[in-house]
Amino acid sequence: MRTVKQVSDLTGISVRMLHHYDKIGLLKPTKLTEAGYRLYDDEALETLQQILFFKELDLPLKDIKEIITSPSFDKMKALESHKKLIILKRDRLNGIIELINKTLKGANSMSFKEFDMTEYYNALEDFKTEHEDKVIKMYGSVEKYNEFVEKCRAKEVDIAKEAVKHYGSIKKFAEAIKKNLNSDAITKAEQIDEFKKDCLYDRNPKLRKLYKKITADLSKDPSSKEIQQIAGEITNIVKRDYEVFKNELGDYYWYTSVRNCLEFPKGLVKNYDGSGMSWLEAIDKKYGEGAAKFTGKALKIYLGDYEPKIEKLYKKLRADLSKDPTSNEIQQIVFEIAKETRRQNEVLKVDSGENFFGYMADFYLSKPTFIKATDKKYGEGAAKFIGEAFKFYSENKIEMK
Structure with missing residues (x-):
C-alpha cells in the first residue's frame, strides 16, 4: 500500500489532483486509515496508469471515467489502442519537431503538411459558397454554419485523429467531405425534412386529413381494422407524392422514418422551430401526447414483415x-x-x-x-x-x- 504522497512522488501527479480524482469517483483509494488517510494498492496504480494514458490522448476526465468504469472495459485491449494512438501522436510530433529544427537552421522552404487541415476547411467553405441554400436548410443560417466550422477548428486535433483513422489521411478525408456534401444522401435528407414539415404544417391536404383522423382517439388499438386502413392510405399517399420514398431505397427510408417514431427519444430528431422542439415533440403538441408513437406503431404494423x-x-x-x-x-x-x-x-x-x-x-x-x-x-x-x-x-x- 502507498500513501497519497508516495503515489504523487511516484507518478508526478499532485496530491491535490489525486484528491480531485477521488472526489469525482475517477480513482478511489483502496482503503482509508482510521485517521482518514488514503492508501492505494497496485491495482489502483494500474488504474491510474490507464487514466494517464487516456489523458495523454486529450480525453476529458468525464469521458475517461465512463470508459474505465464500463463493464466491457478491457485493460489489455485498451493498452493496444493506447499504443497505436500514441504512436500516431509521436509521429505527428516528430514531424513538427523536424519542421522546427529545419526552421531553426534557417531553411527557407516551410511545410505545414504534418498538421495541415486546410483542404478540409476549404471543402467546408466551398460548400457554403456553392450551396448557400443547402447550408441555410441544414443549419438554419450561414452564421450558424460558420459557428459549426469554428467548433471544428476548436476540435481540430480530435477531428484529424478520427479522419486518419477512418479515411487513411487528411487528404482522403477532405475529398470524401467534398463528395458527401454533394451526395444524394444530402438531397434525400432534405426531401425527408420536407415531408415532415408537410405533416407538421398541414401543407399536404390529404395527409393533414388522414393524420387528424388517425390521431383522433389515441386510446384505440393501432392494429384495428379502422386504424390500419388509415395507415394504409397514409403509406400510399407518401409513396405516391414524395420522390424520396419512390427510389431504389424508398422502402428503406420509409421503414426508417416509421421506426424513428417508435425508437428515437424526443430531442434527438432535427429541430423544426426556434424553440428547439423536435419533430416528434411537435407532432405530440399538434395531435396530443403520444400521437407520434401511436402513428408510428400503426404504420409499423401496416408494414407487416417487411424489413430492409x-x-x-x-x-x-x-x-x-x-x-x-x-x-x-x-x-x-x-x-x-x-x-x-x-x-x-x-x-x-x-x-x-x-x-x-x-x-x-x-x-x-x-x-x-x-x-x-x-x-x-x-x-x-x-x-x-x-x-x-x-x-x-x-x-x-x-x-x-
Whole structure:
C-alpha cells in the first residue's frame, strides 16, 4: 500500500489532483486509515496508469471515467489502442519537431503538411459558397454554419485523429467531405425534412386529413381494422407524392422514418422551430401526447414483415452473442453487411472511407454512450460482440462467398 504522497512522488501527479480524482469517483483509494488517510494498492496504480494514458490522448476526465468504469472495459485491449494512438501522436510530433529544427537552421522552404487541415476547411467553405441554400436548410443560417466550422477548428486535433483513422489521411478525408456534401444522401435528407414539415404544417391536404383522423382517439388499438386502413392510405399517399420514398431505397427510408417514431427519444430528431422542439415533440403538441408513437406503431404494423436487408443482417449478426465473433459464420454475415453498405453508398454516391468498419468497431468497443445504448437495446455484451466482429473483418478483409 502507498500513501497519497508516495503515489504523487511516484507518478508526478499532485496530491491535490489525486484528491480531485477521488472526489469525482475517477480513482478511489483502496482503503482509508482510521485517521482518514488514503492508501492505494497496485491495482489502483494500474488504474491510474490507464487514466494517464487516456489523458495523454486529450480525453476529458468525464469521458475517461465512463470508459474505465464500463463493464466491457478491457485493460489489455485498451493498452493496444493506447499504443497505436500514441504512436500516431509521436509521429505527428516528430514531424513538427523536424519542421522546427529545419526552421531553426534557417531553411527557407516551410511545410505545414504534418498538421495541415486546410483542404478540409476549404471543402467546408466551398460548400457554403456553392450551396448557400443547402447550408441555410441544414443549419438554419450561414452564421450558424460558420459557428459549426469554428467548433471544428476548436476540435481540430480530435477531428484529424478520427479522419486518419477512418479515411487513411487528411487528404482522403477532405475529398470524401467534398463528395458527401454533394451526395444524394444530402438531397434525400432534405426531401425527408420536407415531408415532415408537410405533416407538421398541414401543407399536404390529404395527409393533414388522414393524420387528424388517425390521431383522433389515441386510446384505440393501432392494429384495428379502422386504424390500419388509415395507415394504409397514409403509406400510399407518401409513396405516391414524395420522390424520396419512390427510389431504389424508398422502402428503406420509409421503414426508417416509421421506426424513428417508435425508437428515437424526443430531442434527438432535427429541430423544426426556434424553440428547439423536435419533430416528434411537435407532432405530440399538434395531435396530443403520444400521437407520434401511436402513428408510428400503426404504420409499423401496416408494414407487416417487411424489413430492409441491412436490418435483417444486423439482426442475424446479434442473434447469438455467445458465438465467436471471429468465426467464419459471423464473418460471413459481416461480409454481407459490408456488401449491402457498399451498395447503398454507391446508390447515394457517398464515400464512407476505406476503414469504415474499423471506425465503427471503435464506436462499439470504446464509446461509452454508444455501448450503453446498444447493450440496453440488444442485450448485455452486444456492443462488444459487434465491435469485435467488425474489428476482425476490418483487420483481415476476408473475402467470403
